[in-house]
Amino acid sequence: MINKEVANVQEALKGVTDNMVLMLGGFGLSGIPEKAIAQLVKLGIKGLTCISNNAGVDNFGLGLLLQKHQIKKMISSYVGENEEFERQMLSGELDVELIPQGTLAERCRAAQAGFPAFYTPAGYGTEVAEGKETREFNGKMYVLEYAFKADFAFVKAWKGDAAGNLIFKGTARNFNPVMCGAAKITVAEVEELVPLGTLDPNQIHIPGIFVQRIFQGKHYEKRIEQRTVRQKD
């Protein structure tokens, strides 16, 4: 077993410096790497380019980094729930690249899988495709999109072990698995770091080969963005 376990979030973020390109898992506030984000805020690292489907809300998730002006550029598919984000974007303080959600996922996966680029139908004929190579396959037009290049990927899983194997829970899985191994260094934070050998190899979502550092976070807030319920009859 190759041991990926690090003692804490401080160790997990060693080597993160200003102006790096980071991938951060999560959809909305579900499955975000809460501990890594908190540590980035604490370290005050600036000039970051963040690849993440969303940009958090004003006082949680990536919104915490935005408040401190630590993000230079966001690459996302939907950023609707964050007023500070909108303010920084409209004032020109923040550079924003909006790309289709499936393209965002596939650009991560391509980096993980060693594909330099791929063709997708998403965005053809729209401003997203401006300046990009297009090509016809079987009578339909496609846009060439490139794999991301990132320095660190921060992902959050439910359970993991010292070998770096990961299991995700529910829709908190989202972008986390496709970001594993898609950056030079992948840091996984887990709710439960279980003893080696207790995870069933049949049930592993991401094998440890895609993960360089793993640690257990404490007291996850797991904030709910839209609490919707029904009444019992």
Added chain:
Amino acid sequence: MLDKIGIAKRLAKELKDGYYVNLGIGIPTLVANYVPKGIAIEFQSENGVLGMGPFPFEGEEDADIINAGKQTITTLPGASFFDSALSFSMIRGKHVHLTILGAMEVAENGDIANWKIPNKMVKGMGGAMDLVASAENIIVAMMHTNKEGESKLLKRCTLPLTGVGCIKKIVTNLAVLEVTNKGFKLLERAPGVSIEDIKNATEGTLIIEGHIPEITF
């Protein structure tokens, strides 16, 4: 004229046995409440779940189980979770049979705009561009006119496009229309709405052939 619930009920008639369906945010989400009895449907949410169920009972919400609108949901027996790449493999790979989504504008050539108002609303496209570029069967659910009373069914879209030539059918508060290569073909009109009302609310080419029945549920 139909209200949002009425639009959702009419849309529900488009559901067929064995369909995997992706519902957008807003009116489309309501369609899940009116699935016809006796048919099997599974709802896909692009953040990574198939077999979506109703909202949870109070106290049973789980931050780890949400839909693409970030709302807490439940799952039904037979449900599955998956990552974002696999989710869009389902969509781009045409495994999802029907997509219903909202729009700001639809053009008579099937173009759709629903993600951006320059300098005003810049929230992002989310999964909409992948959905409209890939799905075979896309239905738009929307009001026929905007808040200013202007038609949303146009000759050409004026807002930044989400996709080109992809919309096949539109269900509005006034009518059901099919997008053909000659324009919007009127299929059905909402109860109490005249053909004249629909003409007045449609900027794009409107094709009226034969008897236009009232929408039934």
